[in-house]
Amino acid sequence: MRRYYRVLLVWLLLIASVTWGFPLAWQQVLSEFQQYKKLTEYGRGESVKNSLVYQVRADKWVVFSIPANTEQLRIISNLNIKPSIIQQATQQELEPRWQYALHYQVLDRQNHVLSEQTYYHGTRLTRYQDEQGQQFYTNYYDNNNLIPLDGRLAILSLKSLPTAEKIQLKLETFESQAVDAVIRLYVPIKVAEHRIGTSWLRMNDKQKQALAKGSVYPAALLNENEKLNLLRHQWSPLGPQGVVDRDYQARTLYALNDVDYKEVGRQALSTGLVVDAQQPIVIPVVGSGSRLLLDLKPVDQTTHGDVVITLHWFGTGLKARWQKQMLWHGAGTPLELTVQPGLLEVHSAKPLLLKVFSQEHLGAEKIDITPQLVNTYAYYADSGLDYKIRHINHQPAMVRIDVRRLISSTDANLPATVHYQWLDAQHQILQQGELIALETPSVYDRVKNAVDNVQISDPKRYYFKLPNAVKYLRISALQHDVLVSLYNQPIGLVKHIAIPKWMSMANKMQGSDLPSWFVMKPEHSQSLVLNKLLKAISIQPRPPIDDPYLAEGLYLWEDYLPERRVEARYILVPYEGQARRKEILSNLYCVLPVNQSFKARLQAYGSLRTLNPELIFIRPNNQAFDFSISQNQRVWAQATAKGKQGVYYLPDIKTGVHTLKLQSSEPITWLINTMNNCQGAQYLKRRAFKLNSRHKLVFNVQHQDGVNETLSAKIFASAGGTQHSKIKVSIMPLKGNAPASYKAYSDWTFTQRVYDISHQQEANSWVLFTNAQDINAGESFFIPLNSDLPAGPYRIEMSLQEGEVGFVSLSKLTPGIHAQRHFYSKTIN
Amino acid sequence: MVTEYLNDFDVLGLQQIKHLVENEGQFLTRLIDVNSKQAFLLLHNNRSEVVAVINLNPRKLETFYIQKNSSLQVQLERFIALRFTWLLTEAE
Numbered sequence: 001m002r003r004y005y006r007v008l009l010v011w012l013l014l015i016a017s018v019t020w021g022f023p024l025a026w027q028q029v030l031s032e033f034q035q036y037k038k039l040t041e042y043g044r045g046e047s048v049k050n051s052l053v054y055q056v057r058a059d060k061w062v063v064f065s066i067p068a069n070t071e072q073l074r075i076i077s078n079l080n081i082k083p084s085i086i087q088q089a090t091q092q093e094l095e096p097r098w099q100y101a102l103h104y105q106v107l108d109r110q111n112h113v114l115s116e117q118t119y120y121h122g123t124r125l126t127r128y129q130d131e132q133g134q135q136f137y138t139n140y141y142d143n144n145n146l147i148p149l150d151g152r153l154a155i156l157s158l159k160s161l162p163t164a165e166k167i168q169l170k171l172e173t174f175e176s177q178a179v180d181a182v183i184r185l186y187v188p189i190k191v192a193e194h195r196i197g198t199s200w201l202r203m204n205d206k207q208k209q210a211l212a213k214g215s216v217y218p219a220a221l222l223n224e225n226e227k228l229n230l231l232r233h234q235w236s237p238l239g240p241q242g243v244v245d246r247d248y249q250a251r252t253l254y255a256l257n258d259v260d261y262k263e264v265g266r267q268a269l270s271t272g273l274v275v276d277a278q279q280p281i282v283i284p285v286v287g288s289g290s291r292l293l294l295d296l297k298p299v300d301q302t303t304h305g306d307v308v309i310t311l312h313w314f315g316t317g318l319k320a321r322w323q324k325q326m327l328w329h330g331a332g333t334p335l336e337l338t339v340q341p342g343l344l345e346v347h348s349a350k351p352l353l354l355k356v357f358s359q360e361h362l363g364a365e366k367i368d369i370t371p372q373l374v375n376t377y378a379y380y381a382d383s384g385l386d387y388k389i390r391h392i393n394h395q396p397a398m399v400r401i402d403v404r405r406l407i408s409s410t411d412a413n414l415p416a417t418v419h420y421q422w423l424d425a426q427h428q429i430l431q432q433g434e435l436i437a438l439e440t441p442s443v444y445d446r447v448k449n450a451v452d453n454v455q456i457s458d459p460k461r462y463y464f465k466l467p468n469a470v471k472y473l474r475i476s477a478l479q480h481d482v483l484v485s486l487y488n489q490p491i492g493l494v495k496h497i498a499i500p501k502w503m504s505m506a507n508k509m510q511g512s513d514l515p516s517w518f519v520m521k522p523e524h525s526q527s528l529v530l531n532k533l534l535k536a537i538s539i540q541p542r543p544p545i546d547d548p549y550l551a552e553g554l555y556l557w558e559d560y561l562p563e564r565r566v567e568a569r570y571i572l573v574p575y576e577g578q579a580r581r582k583e584i585l586s587n588l589y590c591v592l593p594v595n596q597s598f599k600a601r602l603q604a605y606g607s608l609r610t611l612n613p614e615l616i617f618i619r620p621n622n623q624a625f626d627f628s629i630s631q632n633q634r635v636w637a638q639a640t641a642k643g644k645q646g647v648y649y650l651p652d653i654k655t656g657v658h659t660l661k662l663q664s665s666e667p668i669t670w671l672i673n674t675m676n677n678c679q680g681a682q683y684l685k686r687r688a689f690k691l692n693s694r695h696k697l698v699f700n701v702q703h704q705d706g707v708n709e710t711l712s713a714k715i716f717a718s719a720g721g722t723q724h725s726k727i728k729v730s731i732m733p734l735k736g737n738a739p740a741s742y743k744a745y746s747d748w749t750f751t752q753r754v755y756d757i758s759h760q761q762e763a764n765s766w767v768l769f770t771n772a773q774d775i776n777a778g779e780s781f782f783i784p785l786n787s788d789l790p791a792g793p794y795r796i797e798m799s800l801q802e803g804e805v806g807f808v809s810l811s812k813l814t815p816g817i818h819a820q821r822h823f824y825s826k827t828i829n
Numbered sequence: 830m831v832t833e834y835l836n837d838f839d840v841l842g843l844q845q846i847k848h849l850v851e852n853e854g855q856f857l858t859r860l861i862d863v864n865s866k867q868a869f870l871l872l873h874n875n876r877s878e879v880v881a882v883i884n885l886n887p888r889k890l891e892t893f894y895i896q897k898n899s900s901l902q903v904q905l906e907r908f909i910a911l912r913f914t915w916l917l918t919e920a921e
Contacts, residue, residue, distance in 0.1 A: 160891070390841035392848065397841065490844045518840035525837075 047257045053078070053182035054240050055249035056102070061168040062248050063241045064185050066106075066158065073156040073167065074186040074235060077102060078139060078148040078253065079123055081177045097122040098149055099530055100173035100181060106158065107166040114161045118172060120530060121152040128261040135264055138256045146179055148253060166241070172530070182251060186235035200227050272353035273370065274299060275346055279446060282540045283344045283356050283371055293357040293366065294335040294346065296328050308349040309335060314543040315342035316500050316780070318551055319576045328352070341500070343543045373538035375448060377519075378404055378485040381418045381477035383533040385484065385522040392491045394468040399488050400517050400748065402459035404537070405437040406447065406481040415439065416482045420744075422464075423472040430470060431742045435462050437482055448536035456537055459485075463745040463788060475522075483535055487517035494728075495750035499757040499781045516750065549815035553581050556818040559687070560711075560810040563698040563795075567690040569807050570768040571716055572616075572671070572683035574777050582676070587685040589616060589671035590678035597661045601677040604655050611655060611674050615648040617641065618766055619668035627664040636660075644771060685768070688716055688778075688807035691727070697798040699810050700734070705791035708747055711783040712813050713798075717806040719763035719774040725803035729753045729783055734793040747786035755781045759804060775807075783810075831883055832890060835914065855880075865909050882908075882916035894919040 056062050056077070066073070079100045099122050106115040125147065127135050139148035158164050171181045191199060200208070208219035211230045215222060222230070240248040272295075275281045285292070294309070307328045314321055320342065326335050328348075334357070346354060357366040379385055381403075389397050405416040416437040422430040441455035466473070475484055496514045528534055549555055572589060582605055592598070604611040615629065615637075621644065628638035629650070637650050650672075662670055671683060691697050703709060715725060731751040757779050764777035783796065798808060830849070834842035850857055854875040860882075861868050872881040892915040893908040895901065908916050 388837070388839070390839055390845065392841060392844055488839070488841060490840050520839060521837045 049255050049257055051184055051253050051255070052237070052239075053184050053251050053253045055251065056169055056171045056181045056183050058171050058173070061105075061170055062183070063166055063168040064238050065166055065241055066164050066238075067187055069162075069190075070164070070187045071157065071159050072188055073158060073238075075102065075104075075119075075154045075156065075169075075183055076151050076186075077121065077154070077181050077183045078151045079121075079173065079175070079181045080146040080148050080179045081125075081175075082179055083145050083147050097124050098173075098175050098178065099123075099532065100171060100175065100178065101530060102154065102181075102183070103170045103172050104156075105168050106156075106161055106164045107168065108163045109165045111166075114164055118526075119154045119156075120526070121154070123149045123152050125149050127264040128259050129264050130261055136256075138259060140254050141251055142254065143251065148182065151255075182253060184253075185238040187238055189234040189236045191231055191234065196228055196231050199231050272297065272355040273373065274351055275348045275354045276351040277347055277349055279443065280345045280347045281354055281371065282444065282543060283346065283369070284541060285339045285341050285344055287341065290358040290369075291336065291338050291360065292344070292369075293359055294337070295355040295357060296335070296348070297331045297353040297355075299351045299353055303350050303352065306330075307352060310347040310349075311337070312345040312347075312543065313339060313342055314345070315340055317576065318546055321546070343541060345543055371540070373446075373540060376485060376537050376539055378402070378483035378535050378537060379522060379528055380480065380533045380535070381475050381482040381484045382480050383528060383531070385475040385486075385528075387473040387475070387486055387520055387522050389466055389470050389473055391466075391468050395491050396465045396467055397470070397488060398748075399464045399466055399473065399486060399520070401435060401462045401464070401475075401744075402485045402487070403435050403437040403462065404459050404483045404485075405439065405457040406483065406535075407439075407441045407455045407457060408453070408481075416479050417477065418482055418484055419476045419478075421474040421476075422466060422470040422742075423474055424469050425471045427472065433744060435744060436460065444540040444542055446538045448538050456483075461746070461748075463748045465745070465788075467742075483537075486520040486522075488520050489517055492752065493750070494752040494754055496754050496756065497781070499755050499779055547815045549817075550813070553577060554815065554817055556812075556814040556816070557583070558812040558814075560699045560701060560796075560812070562689050563700060566695065566697065568687055569690075569770065571686050571688055571775060571778075571807065572766040572768060573686055573716075574764050575682040575684040584684065585674050585676060587673065588675075588678075589614075589673050589683045589685060590675045591680035591682070592660075592662050592670040592672055593680070594662055594664050594667060594670060597659055598679070599657055599677070600660045600672070600675050601657045602653060602655055602674050603676040604674065609655055610652045612652060613650045613672050613674045615650055616671045616768070617646050617648075617664075617668055618671075619644055619666060625665045625668075627662070627670075629660060629662045631658045631660050633659070633661075645766070645768060647768070683766070686714070686809050688714070688809040690805070691715070691798060691800050691808045692805045693800045693802075697808055697810075699796040699798075701785070701794050701796055701812070703785045703789055703791055703794050706787045708787050709785045709812065709814070711785065711796065711810055712780060713783060713808055713810045714778040714780045715757060715759075715806040715808050716765060716775050716778040717759040717804045719761055719776045723759055723761070723804075725757045725759065725806055726801040727755045727757065727781075727808075728797075728799050728801050729755065730795075730797040731783070731785065731789075732795045732797065733790070734795055745788040747788050749784060749786040749789050751789075753783070754801065757781065757803075759806075831914070835885070835887065835890070859885075862909060867909060867912070880918075884908075884912055884914055884916075886912075887914040888912035890914050892917055 054062055077100075079098055081098070099120070101118045101120045103118045104116070105113050108114055126138050128138070129135050137147060139151070141148065156167075167185075169183060173181070203211070205219070211234065212219040212222060215226065215230070217226075242248055244250050273281050275296075283292075296307075296309070309326045309328050310323070311326065312321075312323045320340070326337070328335060348354075354370070355368065356370045358369045359366045387399075389399070391397050401418075401420070403416075403418050416439075418435045418437070419432065420435060421432040424430055438457040438460045440457060442458040445456055445458060447454050447456050464473075473486070475486075493516060495516045522528065525534075575588060582603055585603055586605060602611060602613060617627070619625075622642060624640055624642040626638070626640050629636045631653060636653065637648065639648060641648070664670065673685075689697055701711065713729075715727070717725065729752075731749065731753075759779060760776040762776060763774035765775045767773040767775050785794065796810070798810075800806075830842065830846055834846060847857055850872060856873050858871045858873065859868060860871055868885040870883040870885060871879050872883070874880045889912065891911075891913045893904070893911065893913040895904055895916065895918045897919065905916075
């Protein structure tokens with residue numbers, strides 16, 4: 001009885017545990033199954049392919065034997081993630097790529113490592129959605145609920161490793177959501193040539209179809225050569241060494257083929273650039289101007305009704321600007337406009353996709369000129385970045401650091417700072433400091449594939465002139481949202497600049513511009529990429545920012561004379577400035593009406609009460625002719641003149657308003673200076689110096705401490721001459737080079753520059769005191785002397801490297817209100 | 830030095846190579862294969878003959894040797910396709 005009691009007790013315990021435990025366990029299994037079913041349910045007639053795959057982990061090698069004389073290995077891998085990640089993740093979070101790497105060693109018979117490499121992969125999760133909105137994936141397992149991401153292929157060549165016997169692999173990943181990965185290896189099947197002819201005949205239809213899957217034609221339509229090629233390139237799977245569940249783990253991976261549902265997250269977006277109210281698109285317009293078609297499409301289905309499109313155009317010069325608004329009525333009706341060369345900035349009140357076409361006239365061929373956004377890359381500074389610094393001939397190394405900040409709506413308003421250290425060869429700190437990022441989001445730059453509308457600030461640029469003792473530059477940050485990009489430049493770099501400026505911008509967009517700063521990679525950059533510590537940023541050209549002082553005519557003008565005597569000319573250049581500065585009235589000439597009276601307000605500079613205006617005539621022939629000019633109905637001057645050009649110095653006249661009348665026996669062009677109420681065209685008289693290939697032009701200028709100064713040069717060339725000039729400009733300190741300073745500069749000066757100038761071909765200007773030489777309106781180019789240059793005298797050397805001889809003027813224009821000294825003379829009675 | 834440059838693409842590393850080559854009386858030119866879009870550095874000796882070719886974005890840090898008794902064009906095409914680092918003539 002006692003014996004039966006024990007058996008009864010065991011049975012009772014067993015029944016109790018099954019009664020209470022089984023429902024719990026079943027519930028768990030059911031829940032897992034439901035979850036798994038929910039994620040992988042398909043059953044819609046798609047074909048399924050299964051493959052035997054082997055688990056790879058970070059902590060254990062999986063070893064495969066390689067058959068003798070194997071020349072190639074195919075390794076297909078899938079990274080696995082937990083299903084709970086998918087449920088928690090938002091749509092946007094699923095879009096980024098997961099990154100992982102396969103670390104492998106190829107070994108010989110004695111287990112010596114013949115080759116050791118890491119193969120990096122980026123993958124994603126392809127998801128489909130059925131009519132009920134339920135999502136499912138192409139890959140799944142039958143015996144666990146991990147989600148396999150899309151497979152990635154690596155092909156290894158073993159040709160250079162004839163003694164290879166084994167390959168062992170490990171997983172490398174820094175993705176927190178990743179659990180493990182699976183791999184399958186394939187080697188080429190060696191089919192003896194004499195068997196190839198009969199192999200096809202011995203295959204069944206299923207095998208033939210499988211072999212011909214990659215062909216355009218089905219198996220039945222393949223010709224003999226195609227069949228032979230297919231038979232020569234077959235692959236056979238390879239299994240790992242050891243015992244299953246002890247040395248390796250095997251799984252069956254199922255993959256859906258021919259899925260006929262819509263893929264999630266990869267909707268076929270129309271091509272184009274997204275433009276909205278905050279983030280405009282800047283279009284460089286090149287050539288002689290274009291008729292543009294702005295083809296706009298909605299980004300998604302939520303955009304309805306008319307959308308206001310705001311356009312800003314920036315040409316060369318302060319006056320070459322316009323802004324207008326157009327209404328977009330919906331897809332299919334592109335906006336048309338004619339735009340001169342320059343930059344066109346497009347804003348849209350609602351997000352739209354923009355494509356830009358250039359079309360000469362209606363019906364002509366449309367050329368796609370949609371700008372390609374240039375990508376730049378920046379590293380997260382908080383990851384700790386070490387850069388190796390090289391020096392050529394012990395000279396200081398020039399380094400530029402761009403500091404940016406990622407800005408999201410939740411950011412606290414703390415300044416983002418980067419800490420830098422200059423290290424010597426023994427990693428001892430020579431100098432250290434902090435660099436600050438800008439706080440406001442950039443209008444033009446965007447984070448590529450931005451998640452949650454993260455924006456990026458404009459780069460705050462810093463420059464170092466690192467002395468020879470500095471061998472490493474270390475960058476770090478406490479905040480996670482600071483990004484840095486480092487650049488250096490070769491010693492003796494010459495900066496090339498295309499003029500007009502919009503050509504330079506177009507070259508930059510098209511990648512044909514010569515770079516002046518070169519990207520530096522930190523040490524272990526591959527590991528940083530694998531850890532996603534690199535961010536891609538799309539950048540655009542920036543339209544010029546107009547100085548309000550210049551627009552108002554408030555500036556100080558200083559003209560420079562060359563060091564030695566050179567041939568010079570006075571040139572009358574079309575003047576388009578709005579503001580009539582009394583300082584320039586003596587050099588500003590107004591085209592006069594002939595044979596009719598007009599009121600002229602004559603004004604002298606300073607406190608002079610009388611003046612002697614100059615009267616200039618320009619005509620096509622040389623014969624003598626008569627002219628007279630009267631003021632307030634009294635003859636002021638009359639004479640006979642001859643020649644194509646001439647200047648007549650008029651007698652003294654009081655400042656103020658006079659009624660003038662100019663009479664001439666020929667209808668020719670007359671101009672007068674000192675007139676403050678000009679109604680006709682105006683011309684500014686400028687002095688310019690001849691620049692040819694034989695003689696340099698040398699100017700001496702004074703640079704102030706800690707100030708960015710810009711010298712403005714203008715070259716006038718013969719109209720209809722060769723179309724370009726290449727001018728080299730060298731900036732040299734007169735007192736010798738100052739030693740590199742241990743500090744960060746906020747600006748940089750390229751002291752060796754080459755300007756490739758495309759000349760205008762129209763004869764817009766007049767050269768005075770010549771026999772009517774045809775000359776263009778001139779092309780401006782700018783020579784900055786920035787705050788990184790020590791204060792003192794500098795020598796500016798200009799030499800013509802190739803192209804058209806021209807006349808060059810050099811001046812400095814300092815915007816702002818400047819104190820000026822006035823002299824008064826008073827007669828004492 | 831070339832291997833170091835191909836690892837970090839530091840422009841000053843390239844300038845160091847250029848200085849070294851020029852000190853030997855040799856010089857470098859850059860060549861872009863328009864078909865494969867690959868960039869190469871050609872090392873010329875003081876008689877302007879090409880003595881070595883370096884692929885600036887190689888797949889492998891290996892050397893391809895030109896065999897004198899094979900077609901040069903075929904070998905060049907093979908070198909471009911393999912994306913080896915160095916192209917040298919086989920030592921006699």
